[in-house]
Each structure stands twice: as structure tokens, then as C-alpha cells.
Amino acid sequence: MSVEACASIVEKGDPPRFRAVMAAPVAARDKLFPLYAFNVEVARAPWVTSEPGIAEIRLQWWIDALGEIAEGAPVRQHEVVVPLAMVVTPEQARGLIPLIEARQWDIYRDPFADTDALLAYLGQTSGRLLETAAALLGQVDPVPAQKAGLAQGIANWLVAAPALQSAGKQPLPGDTPDALRALAEVGLEALRTARGMTIAPGARPAFHVAAEAGAILSTARKDPRAVAERRLVPSPFKSNILLYKSVLTGRF
Structure with a gap:
């Protein structure tokens, strides 16, 4: 323990x-x-x-x-x-x-009723988790972490969608190219909002987990086929670069 x-x-x-x-x-x-x-x-x-x-x-x-x-x-x-x-x-x-x-x-195995229901789920899971992590490190305003956590949640969800479908789940309310682009854009907008807000210096390490979210969401928006083809995750080299950049600059 x-x-x-x-x-x-x-x-x-x-x-x-x-x-x-x-x-x-x-x-x-x-x-x-x-x-x-x-x-x-x-x-x-x-x-x-x-x-x-x-x-x-x-x-x-x-x-x-x-x-x-x-x-x-x-x-x-x-x-x-x-x-x-x-x-x-x-x-x-x-x-x-x-x-x-x-x-x-x-x-x-029930599907989400709509995109709003999926976003609510991701907000309560990924968003709430990052909110708590940031609060543990001294972040008073929860909104930046909620937004960054939602963006991270959407990115991770798009990565996991093929495996969830293979397991018999219905993870996406819509999997057309337009629907996937729209979902990715929601994540990118949440990320932009979080980046523009004030984050306590001591709480910045909590946001390192979102270092890859922008790259994943940008790929999904540009090329929705990458979701089903499992091409969203950055290479290990790029993943390390994104993390190190977040650590050095405080940006995510």
C-alpha cells in the first residue's frame, strides 16, 4: 500500500x-x-x-x-x-x-443516445479525472482541466473505437467522415479553450497527459479514415517529442 x-x-x-x-x-x-x-x-x-x-x-x-x-x-x-x-x-x-x-x-452494449451523451460520458471520466489531478497540484479554476480532459478523452476514444467495436460495443453515435470530423473539432475547440486559460504553474504537470491530444485530433479531423484504420496514435518518437515539449514549455 x-x-x-x-x-x-x-x-x-x-x-x-x-x-x-x-x-x-x-x-x-x-x-x-x-x-x-x-x-x-x-x-x-x-x-x-x-x-x-x-x-x-x-x-x-x-x-x-x-x-x-x-x-x-x-x-x-x-x-x-x-x-x-x-x-x-x-x-x-x-x-x-x-x-x-x-x-x-x-x-x-447499449449505444450512446447521441453525441451529447458521449461527450457527457467523456466529461465525467477523462474530464473529471484531469480536473482532480490538476486540483491536487493546486489548480483552483477547474475549467481548463475540464476542457483539456475532454479533449484528451475524445482523442483517446477515437483511438479506442475500433477495439471497442471489436468487443461488441457501439462507441460512436456516428462514424461517417463528417461525424468523425465534427467530433474531432469539438475536441480541438476544447483544447484551444484550455490553452487560452490560466493554469497554476504547479499544476502544469497534470496537463502533460494531454500532450498528444492535439496531434491525434488533428489527424482525425484531416483524415477520418485513420480512426478505423488505427492510424491515430503518434509514433513513439513523436510521442516522446510531444511530451518533452509539454514539459519544457508548459504547453499541451
Whole structure:
């Protein structure tokens, strides 16, 4: 039950976020790794079983764990819960509950009703996660992180769409070229908004995770076929360049 254990979970379950956190100062890593390990555990909960009822129980377990943190009660002895309880405030713990509730979509095969429903899901998952990460590092205004998190969420969703479809999901309300371009543009506009807002200097490491979002979204807007053909992810070399640029300049 340590930050190192959380880092190992993130390294195995979410390599892009692991690389982004490792580029941050040590003090920031100590706060971000428990949060991102929590996200890994919650994100995979619906996928480790084919029984919807069991998946619901797993998500409820995490809701109850956050409830304990929020109430200041003794927390369950778990390798992620204990470190998480040491870095989040009661208010932040309560704020993460909608992230878990949104993950219920992952349990079933129902499509999103429309693009707004998809954006709401991504806002509650990726957006809320980055909002919390930035708050842990001192960001008071949540809007830049919400916008950057939404952009990152859209980018990651477009990358994951083919695999989700192979798993029997219906991840995109529309997969025509025009629909994909429009979705990518929503992400780019959110990114532009975030870039134009004030970010606390100490909170900038939280935004490293969005370093690739612009490149992915720009490719999807220019060439929507790249979504189905799985050509959105930058090469490892370009990925490293984008991350290093974010670290050196503070831009994402």
C-alpha cells in the first residue's frame, strides 16, 4: 500500500499516463500515481467479468471506498484506497463518484443516445479525472482541466473505437467522415479553450497527459479514415517529442 505500488499499476494499465507522470516532479508523482491507479482499477472493473451484476458490484465497491474517504471514516485496507485517501480531500473524493457512475456504460452494449451523451460520458471520466489531478497540484479554476480532459478523452476514444467495436460495443453515435470530423473539432475547440486559460504553474504537470491530444485530433479531423484504420496514435518518437515539449514549455 504505497505510491510505488500505485505507480506499478499505472505503468501496466495506463502506459501513456505513466510516462506523463514520470515527467513530473517527484512531489507531483506522489499525488498523481494514487489517483491514476484508482482510475485504472475503476476503468477495468467492467471488463474483468462478463456478468453485468458482478461488474456493478465492483463499481459499487469503489463508490463505497470513496464514501469512506469523504466521511473521514477508516478506509478499507487496499493498495490503492489507502494511498488515495492520503492525497484527496473529502470533497475531491465525493467528486470522483460520478466518474465511477459513468463507467456503468462500459458494462453494457447499449449505444450512446447521441453525441451529447458521449461527450457527457467523456466529461465525467477523462474530464473529471484531469480536473482532480490538476486540483491536487493546486489548480483552483477547474475549467481548463475540464476542457483539456475532454479533449484528451475524445482523442483517446477515437483511438479506442475500433477495439471497442471489436468487443461488441457501439462507441460512436456516428462514424461517417463528417461525424468523425465534427467530433474531432469539438475536441480541438476544447483544447484551444484550455490553452487560452490560466493554469497554476504547479499544476502544469497534470496537463502533460494531454500532450498528444492535439496531434491525434488533428489527424482525425484531416483524415477520418485513420480512426478505423488505427492510424491515430503518434509514433513513439513523436510521442516522446510531444511530451518533452509539454514539459519544457508548459504547453499541451
